[in-house]
Amino acid sequence: MHLRNAELFCDVVIHGSFSxxxxxxxxxxxxxxxAVHTLEKRLGTQLIDRSKRPFELTPAGEIYFDGCQQLLQSFEDVEEQVRSAVGKTKNRVRIAAIYSVGLAQMHEYVEQFQELYPDVSVSLDYLHPDEVxxxxxxxxxxxxxVSFPKEDKELTSILWQxxxxxxxxxPDHRLSDRVSCSVSEIEDEPFVAFTAELVVxxxxxxxxxxxxxxxxxxxEFDNIENIKRAVEAEAGIAxxxxxxVDKEVQDQSLNVVHLEQIEWSRPIGIIQRKQKSTPDAVSKFIELLHEDPANFSIARRESTEVSASKSENSPDNDAFSFGPLIARE
Known part of the structure; x- marks a missing residue:
């Protein structure tokens, strides 16, 4: 059996589309x-029922799909073990995030991670939820x-925020000077919303x-930035x-009013493919995501102070040398 055919078969099933x-x-x-036809001919049975719209896996197809997923994951694990054995582990972390996670906030995490682990490359792309x-x-x-992470047998999810x-x-809205209000007070108000296909x-x-x-x-907009700009232009509330909206509140271009007697929130989850093991660099980035970024600047400032102290107390002055404040791996 060609591994490429198995990959294509799994992709067809995952995306629900040959194209x-x-x-x-x-x-x-x-x-x-x-590729799928070749597999079916080899097995002597139909894997995909193409007569239905959208197509469905046959009972044999479901068994074969689960098996191929395990096989492909095992193959990937073996390759990773070989890379580790020859000292060529994947020193990279690839992150895909929805736009509203926040460039400023994620930049702090990436900057701190690269300071801790300078040999690991980090890429961060902002995308539509479906693309993530x-x-x-x-x-x-x-x-x-992603927000409101969906259940999927191929994915795992950890609550982040x-x-x-x-x-x-x-700022000029009738509720702008209020700390809080009842949700009933926005009845019939012009409203700037997310597009209908988004879970939020x-x-x-x-x-x-x-x-x-x-x-x-x-x-209606599919991203928060456009919604904020529309509210700033007094097109409606949101x-x-x-x-x-931290930045806009600080800049006084938008005001926040808390809704009374309700606890509506948006969960942000960290999603991954299900796999036997997570690369060490990825695990360390996930650990960092659960730390308070407010502490990062403190650590960097203390590190800078230590460096300055080392410079002032050079060997010529018979001073001892401090070890690194932040461990690097």
Whole structure:
């Protein structure tokens, strides 16, 4: 059996499309179809029921898909073991994150990680949620950061943050001088919302409906930055995760009003492909994500002070040398 055919078969199943799998693997659609046909001919049974729309796996296809997934993961593990044996481990961490995680916040994590582990390369891409899941499923990213992580038998998820949702208004809005308000006070208000396909929009709609509140949606955007700009332009109000508007609140271009007697929040999860082992560099980055970035600047400042002290107390002055404050690996 050709491993390439197994990879193509798994991609077809994961994406639910021959054309999408072909696009991912950079082959023609006919090549993807032929790969599956070759497997079916070899096994003497149908793996995919193409008569249904969307297509479905046959019972034999489900068994074969699970087996191929395990086989491909084992093959990847063996390659990693060989790299480790010859000292060529993957010193990289590839991160795919939704836009609203925040460039400034993630920059602090990346900067701190690269200071701790200078030999590890880190790449960070901001993407639409669907693209984050795609990168993880296709092994093009080591970990993903998404809101309301969905259940998937091929993925694992760890809660990273629980971000409270707040009302965001322009400075001249009638509620702008309020610390808090009842959710009923936004009835019929012009509302800037997320687009309907995003889970956060579906959650907010459900919560508002349960509260018996019906704001008037005037604009829809698929990212928080555009929503904030629309609110700043006084197009309407919005409900957003509190950490995503820190800068605008500091700049006084937006005001935050807390919603009374409700606890709406947006969970941010760290997602990965299910695998027997996680590369050491990736594990260390996940550990760092659970630390408070406010401590990073303190550590860097103390490290700088130690370096300055070492410079002042050189061997010519018969001073001893301090060890590194931050361990490096």
């Amino acid at each position: 999408k799998a072909a696009e991912v693997r950079r082959v023609s659609q006919s090549a993807a179809s032929q 899941y795609q990168r993880i499923c296709e092994n093009q990213a080591d970990l993903g950061l 629980e971000q409270p949702l707040v009302l965001v208004v322009p 929009r579906q959650k907010i709609d459900r919560w508002l409906k349960k509260a018996g509140v019906h704001p008037q949606v005037v604009h 409900i957003l995760p509190l950490p995503t």
